[in-house]
Each structure stands twice: as C-alpha cells, then as structure tokens.
C-alpha cells in the first residue's frame with residue numbers, strides 16, 4: 342500500500358509535483374495517468390526514495406520506503422526496463438540480485454517460471470529482445486515477493502502478446518492481494534487493466550477514483566437509437582427538444598435527451614425502438630477532456646508529447662537499497 346500526502350517536488354524554479362495526495366490500495370490495479378511531463382516518474386522516484394520530496398511525504402505500508410528493513414519485499418519496481426544490460430544470463434543476473442538482497446536462491450527458479458523465461462534463462466540477458474528484457478525486469482521486481490509492485494510504462498514497445506501477458510500478470514498480482522501501481526500512456530490498455538485511477542496534470546491531482554467514476558465525469562454524450570418508424574422518431578425527438586442526426590448502419594444519434602426521455606416518449610407515441618444505447622466516453626476521451634487544461638506541451642491547441650525529459654540526478658545520500666542492488670548486480 343502506498344500513501345502520498347501533500348507530496349511536492351521542486352527542481353529549481355520548476356514545480357514537478359505539487360501537493361499530491363493519493364492512496365494505492367492492495368488487491369486492485371491502480372493506473373497512474375498524466376500527460377507528458379506531468380510528474381509521474383518524479384512521483385514514482387519519490388515513492389522509492391530516489392528523489393527527496395521538497396515537502397509532504399510518501400509511505401509504503403506505513404513507513405518511508407528507505408526505512409524498510411526489507412525494501413525489496415516492500416516494493417518491487419520496474420522503472421526502466423532497458424536498464425538490464427548485462428553480459429550475464431538471466432539466471433545469473435537474478436541469482437546476483439537474490440544474493441545481494443538475502444533472498445534464497447530457490448526463489449530464482451520460481452520467478453523465472455512466473456515470467457516464462459525458463460527456455461532462455463541460461464542465455465546472455467544483454468541479447469534479449471525488449472519483451473524478454475521486460476520479463477526479466479519483472480522477475481527481478483518479484484524476487485522478494487513484494488506486497489506492492491510498481492511499473493513505469495511496462496507495455497511500451499511490446500507486441501500484442503507481450504501486452505496481454507503484462508495485463509494478465511498485473512491482474513493476477515492484484516488478485517493475490519498486492520497493491521499494483523502502473524503508469525501508462527496507452528489509455529485503451531489502462532481501461533482494460535486498471536480498477537482505479539490516479540490522474541495528475543502539471544504535478545497536481547486531477548482524479549483519485551474508480552475508472553468508471555472518472556469516465557462518468559465527462560460531459561454528457563448522446564444516445565444511439567434505431568427504429569423502423571423513422572419519421573415518428575424524428576418528430577418525437579424534435580417535440581422533446583432534442584436533436585437527431587443519421588449515424589452509421591441506419592441508426593440515429595440523438596443529442597439533448599436522455600435514454601429514459603426518448604424511451605418514454607416513444608412508448609407514449611407507440612413508436613417501436615430497436616435500439617436505445619447511451620453513448621459513453623472512452624477512457625481516452627475522458628482523459629483528453631479532463632486533462633485538457635493540464636497539458637504542458639501543446640502545439641496549435643493539440644496535445645503533443647514532451648520533446649525533452651532531462652535525466653534525474655541523485656545525490657549519494659539519496660541512494661536506496663534498490664539502487665545498491667542494481668549497482669552490485671551491474672558489477
């Protein structure tokens with residue numbers, strides 16, 4: 342479980358994260374969304390103690406990450422899947438991580454099986470494809486059987502099989518009672534994976550709520566209607582103050598009236614309806630609508646990805662156990 346309270350991070354004059362409070366609960370997948378440069382990576386780094394908050398605090402299972410006696414068992418993180426450039430085999434790499442963190446060697450085989458790398462476990466990890474590297478990074482994150490897992494853009498660059506695998510894995514990890522916190526730019530993917538959303542814009546909280554509640558906050562959509570009595574349908578919509586326009590496949594798009602108003606009016610007028618479907622915003626549409634004011638980089642009014650994201654520098658004091666393990670393993 343992760344609890345952020347009044348979290349703030351300032352780089353020089355840039356406020357990257359501003360008074361951010363949210364909770365990542367066990368047993369569900371929480372999606373972390375925000376336009377480019379909105380502060381997602383900075384927030385994740387603060388959760389792991391890799392960046393020091395300018396104000397506020399973030400706790401993992403009740404205490405700061407850095408104070409955990411077994412930090413890898415508190416949070417298993419995959420922040421940069423491409424970070425594993427090793428001449429060692431996947432097996433030796435995981436063995437080294439396990440040895441450094443005091444994890445029994447027997448666990449290595451277990452996580453290799455969990456991520457489906459058994460066949461290639463003895464091959465040099467440096468030669469792995471992006472998808473295999475991603476699996477290895479996840480195996481490493483799961484070694485200490487963490488109560489919280491945190492993945493930054495885990496499906497970036499993966500093929501459909503890899504995306505499906507990660508989606509199912511995250512759901513599975515949540516079903517085991519873990520808190521799962523995952524950032525992604527792929528809204529359609531988040532809609533399929535996340536139960537809950539934390540949405541930020543310009544470092545500030547926009548939403549901390551279930552996916553459907555977030556979507557329901559968008560402006561009202563129209564209603565798709567089908568009827569064999571087209572003229573009567575037009576008349577009753579106009580009489581009710583709505584607007585009607587032809588849509589695909591012989592259906593009509595009705596604006597300004599609710600499904601209930603259309604259905605009741607049709608019943609009163611004896612007009613048969615073959616379809617009466619409220620149109621719902623997709624998560625992508627909801628995200629665009631609700632973060633429109635929070636997009637930092639815009640061209641001609643349209644959102645555009647950040648062209649520049651500076652590397653984050655850490656002071657030696659900010660190193661955590663996770664970094665030390667990474668250094669140990671890279672040797």
Ligand SMILES: Nc1ncnc2c1ncn2[C@@H]1O[C@H](COP(=O)(O)OP(=O)(O)OP(=O)(O)O)[C@@H](O)[C@H]1O
Nearest residue numbers: 352357376377378379380381382383647652653654
């Ligand atoms: N070390 C740093 N020094 C100065 N500014 C920084 C530093 N790290 C991040 N920033 C700035 O803080 C803001 C938030 O950056 P961050 O990388 O956390 O956003 P993000 O939501 O992860 O972006 P993206 O989706 O593009 O990865 C951005 O404006 C970024 O330029």
